[in-house]
Amino acid sequence: MPLRPALFLTCLLGLxxxxxxxxxxxxxxxxxxxxxxxxxxxxxxxxxHLISGxxxxxxxxxHIDSGAAxxxxxxxxxxxxxxxxxxxxxxxxxxxxxxxxxxxxLDSLDIGKxxxxxxxxxxALEMTSTLPSDGLIxxxxxxxxxxxxxxxxxxxxxxxxxxxxxxLAAEAEKFGMVTVPLEREGNYHFLTARHQDATLRxxxxxxxxxxxxxxxxxxxxxxxxxxxxxxxxxxxxxSRRPRLTSLGRMAIGDLALLHTPMLVMPFDEFGMTSARKVxxxxxxxFLFASGAVFDAGHQRLFLPPGDIDVRPYSKTGSxxxxxxxxxxxxxxxxxxxxGVSVLRFTLESEDxxxxxxxxxxxxARLDVEVLDTIQGESPVRLGATTTVTVLLPHRDDLREWxxxxxxxxxxxxxxxxxxxxPPAMDRSLFTDGELPRAQIxxxxxxxxx
Numbered sequence: 001m002p003l004r005p006a007l008f009l010t011c012l013l014g015l016x017x018x019x020x021x022x023x024x025x026x027x028x029x030x031x032x033x034x035x036x037x038x039x040x041x042x043x044x045x046x047x048x049h050l051i052s053g054x055x056x057x058x059x060x061x062x063h064i065d066s067g068a069a070x071x072x073x074x075x076x077x078x079x080x081x082x083x084x085x086x087x088x089x090x091x092x093x094x095x096x097x098x099x100x101x102x103x104x105x106l107d108s109l110d111i112g113k114x115x116x117x118x119x120x121x122x123x124a125l126e127m128t129s130t131l132p133s134d135g136l137i138x139x140x141x142x143x144x145x146x147x148x149x150x151x152x153x154x155x156x157x158x159x160x161x162x163x164x165x166x167x168l169a170a171e172a173e174k175f176g177m178v179t180v181p182l183e184r185e186g187n188y189h190f191l192t193a194r195h196q197d198a199t200l201r202x203x204x205x206x207x208x209x210x211x212x213x214x215x216x217x218x219x220x221x222x223x224x225x226x227x228x229x230x231x232x233x234x235x236x237x238x239s240r241r242p243r244l245t246s247l248g249r250m251a252i253g254d255l256a257l258l259h260t261p262m263l264v265m266p267f268d269e270f271g272m273t274s275a276r277k278v279x280x281x282x283x284x285x286f287l288f289a290s291g292a293v294f295d296a297g298h299q300r301l302f303l304p305p306g307d308i309d310v311r312p313y314s315k316t317g318s319x320x321x322x323x324x325x326x327x328x329x330x331x332x333x334x335x336x337x338x339g340v341s342v343l344r345f346t347l348e349s350e351d352x353x354x355x356x357x358x359x360x361x362x363x364a365r366l367d368v369e370v371l372d373t374i375q376g377e378s379p380v381r382l383g384a385t386t387t388v389t390v391l392l393p394h395r396d397d398l399r400e401w402x403x404x405x406x407x408x409x410x411x412x413x414x415x416x417x418x419x420x421x422p423p424a425m426d427r428s429l430f431t432d433g434e435l436p437r438a439q440i441x442x443x444x445x446x447x448x449x
Contacts, residue, residue: 024304027175028153034166035157038112042154047209047284054110060134065207068138069187073124077134078104099125139187146297151287172302180253182299194251200279208283214267217279218245225264256307261314285313321436327443334415336376339432340368342410361391
């Protein structure tokens with residue numbers, strides 16, 4: 001189930017000599033050589049994987065979402081393509097309420113270039129609160145295909161039909177990876193973890209941008225929760241504002257997640273069903289942070305050894321800037337890039353926005369203290385204050401959103417346009433920190449087109 005809030009590093013430790021030195025990169029390279037691979041598009045801003053495909057031979061794009069028990073088409077896509085759509089009279093519940101379930105008949109469904117699924121019926125939903133795509137590839141199809149999702153190499157892998165079976169567990173052990181068994185119930189995959197003396201059961205959800213803890217479990221564990229500006233959305237028209245907590249150490253087998261931020265809300269609002277108690281969701285920031293390999297066909301995860309800190313990938317803390325292509329374009333278009341501390345901000349009035357040439361964006365004037373320069377010549381001396389203007393895509397809760405984003409972390413990386421106009425970018429302000437700075441340095445070192 002995807003979360004839609006207003007937003008990876010792996011620490012490797014040596015293994016015993018008998019298993020040899022850990023070499024996770026070699027394991028990922030081995031997978032790409034051994035299995036048939038389909039590229040996934042990694043959207044770093046939204047912590048998600050998408051894959052290109054086709055519906056009845058016409059191009060389509062799908063989210064990879066193991067937290068969806070069934071694969072789903074977007075109702076708008078089904079109607080746009082002229083598919084046979086019928087109202088089933090049933091509804092599906094989610095954190096945003098209920099949505100009517102329709103059924104759409106497809107002549108063919110292609111996933112990547114190598115997976116062809118013949119005529120079938122699929123549920124279709126409005127998907128009003130989710131990010132735009134033509135649908136979700138859920139746990140049913142992932143399990144049926146025996147798909148392997150590599151969150152470091154950004155690939156979906158399959159065994160070639162003509163090849164003998166591949167022992168991925170033996171291959172993982174050879175390169176020092178750790179195998180974590182998963183429990184399958186229906187089309188969901190569950191992972192067991194320990195926090196202090198408590199055993200916790202989580203849905204493994206590649207489509208959830210942020211991990212979540214059931215509010216009853218948080219109370220049972222005696223965890224402190226705080227308010228957050230992040231909003232959660234999925235099935236249904238409404239978004240919810242959960243609370244936020246952090247688990248200092250959570251063990252997964254011989255590994256541990258450290259300082260894991262988690263949204264807190266009642267799990268039963270997600271519309272997932274299970275015969276046993278579910279304590280929450282482990283989402284995409286955990287998978288990307290660890291570079292996990294999810295083997296849906298054999299119910300297991302392959303993880304590098306050592307503790308995992310997901311905070312740089314959490315939507316409640318530090319953030320990735322954008323995809324490599326988006327960041328490279330943003331750097332080329334910027335005359336100055338640097339670190340600032342936002343002292344105050346002012347949004348234009350609703351009336352002025354309506355009268356502007358482009359009412360889809362809102363201007364924000366920021367009073368900032370310039371902390372350092374990453375690229376270009378500083379507009380003012382370091383330590384001085386200046387006022388800049390950025391354009392942000394308009395949203396009804398823009399003031400509330402900006403208050404939360406700037407209040408949570410006023411230290412930002414600011415990109416100033418090389419033209420006279422301010423940068424019309426919805427991500428022209430990014431959270432400061434080691435991860436985004438390292439990302440900028442890496443992108444700048446690559447050959448530019």
